[in-house]
Amino acid sequence: MNVVDVLGMLAGNPEETFLEFSAFNGRSFGTCSFTGVSPGWEMHPDTDEFFYVIEGAVEITLLEKTAQRYVAPAGSSFVVPRGIWHKPGAPNGAKFIYFTPGQSLYSEQEDPRVERHASALGPEGQAAR
DSSP, X not given: OOOOOHHHXXXXXXXXXXXXXXXXXXXXXXXXXXXXXXXSEEXXXXXXXXXXXXEEEEEEEEESSSXXXXXXXXXXXXXEOTTOEEEEEEEEEEEEEEEOOSOEXXXXXXXXXXXXXOEEEOTTSSBOX
């Protein structure tokens, strides 16, 4: 067993660094601190994605039939359903924990639902090569 100081990890790294801190059934949990809004959309075709907001507030926009925006303040959690394009943001800054146990796709199209191909993301949120 390993006890992790998540806030200490965040304090010791620059913003927008995705930090993996724990393995769980062969997958990893991570944390991140960021301010702003993602320039693109992401989607996980085979899995849900879990978030827990430690500090600040995360704004998440889901593209279902229409775009729906939700705000999750510190102390709250949410799950983005598999197969739903979403764009995270934190205009005033946020720290959060995430669990993404499957593949991630990324698109900078205005509406990625009409895009034929999206880039696969690697484990740290970077485009896979």
